[in-house]
Amino acid sequence: MSVSVLVAYATSYGSTQEVAEAVAATLHECGLVADIQPMREVRTLAGYSAVVLGAPLYMFRWHKHARHFLSRHRETLTERPVAIFALGPFHDDEKEWKDARAQLDKELAKFPWLAPVALEIFGGKFDPAKLRFPLKSLPALKAMPASDIRDWTAIRTWASNLDAKLQPASS
Numbered sequence: 001m002s003v004s005v006l007v008a009y010a011t012s013y014g015s016t017q018e019v020a021e022a023v024a025a026t027l028h029e030c031g032l033v034a035d036i037q038p039m040r041e042v043r044t045l046a047g048y049s050a051v052v053l054g055a056p057l058y059m060f061r062w063h064k065h066a067r068h069f070l071s072r073h074r075e076t077l078t079e080r081p082v083a084i085f086a087l088g089p090f091h092d093d094e095k096e097w098k099d100a101r102a103q104l105d106k107e108l109a110k111f112p113w114l115a116p117v118a119l120e121i122f123g124g125k126f127d128p129a130k131l132r133f134p135l136k137s138l139p140a141l142k143a144m145p146a147s148d149i150r151d152w153t154a155i156r157t158w159a160s161n162l163d164a165k166l167q168p169a170s171s
C-alpha cells in the first residue's frame, strides 16, 4: 500500500513554508506521494494515510494555525501517523534551543491524545526588514540582526527518515 502524505504548514514570514517544501520534496524523492498545503486551507485529511505538521514558535507558543488545526482534525489525526516539526531558535545558543523545546513540549501537552511518530525543532529565520505591524514598531526587534540558521541537511535527513515511521500501522 503506497503512503500518501499531507505536509501541512503554518507560517507568518515564510521560513516554515520553505522548510515544509523541502520536507515534501524529500518525501517525494523517497517514493512517497506528498502534497503540501497551508494548515488553514486544509478542509479534510481524507485520502492521506499520514500527516506531517510544521509550524513556528511565536511568543512561547506554537503558531495559532497549528493549534487550531490540531483541534479541528483531532479525530482523523488519531487514526494516522503524525510527524511534527517546529521552527524556533534563530541563534546558535544552547539556552534558546532548550527553551524552544520546552515551549513546544508544553504546547503539545495540551493535546494529550496526540502521539507523534517523530518530533523535531529546526533553527529558524529572522529578518527585521520584513517585520510587519505591530512587530515592526518594536525597536528592540528592529535592532536585532538578521539571521537564518535553518540547517537544510538536518531538515532533509529528518524527512528522509520519516518513510518507515509514516507507514500505516497495519502494513
Ligand SMILES: Cc1cc2nc3c(=O)[nH]c(=O)nc-3n(C[C@H](O)[C@H](O)[C@H](O)COP(=O)(O)O)c2cc1C
Pocket: 010, 011, 012, 013, 014, 015, 016, 017, 056, 057, 058, 059, 060, 061, 087, 088, 089, 090, 099, 100, 103, 123, 124, 125, 126, 135
Ligand atoms: C516576534 C517573534 C517572536 C518569536 N518567538 C519565538 C519563541 O517564543 N520561541 C522560539 O523558539 N522562536 C521564536 N521566534 C522565532 C520564529 O519561530 C522563527 O523566526 C521562525 O523561523 C519564523 O517562522 P515563519 O517565517 O514561518 O513565520 C520568534 C520570532 C519573532 C519574529
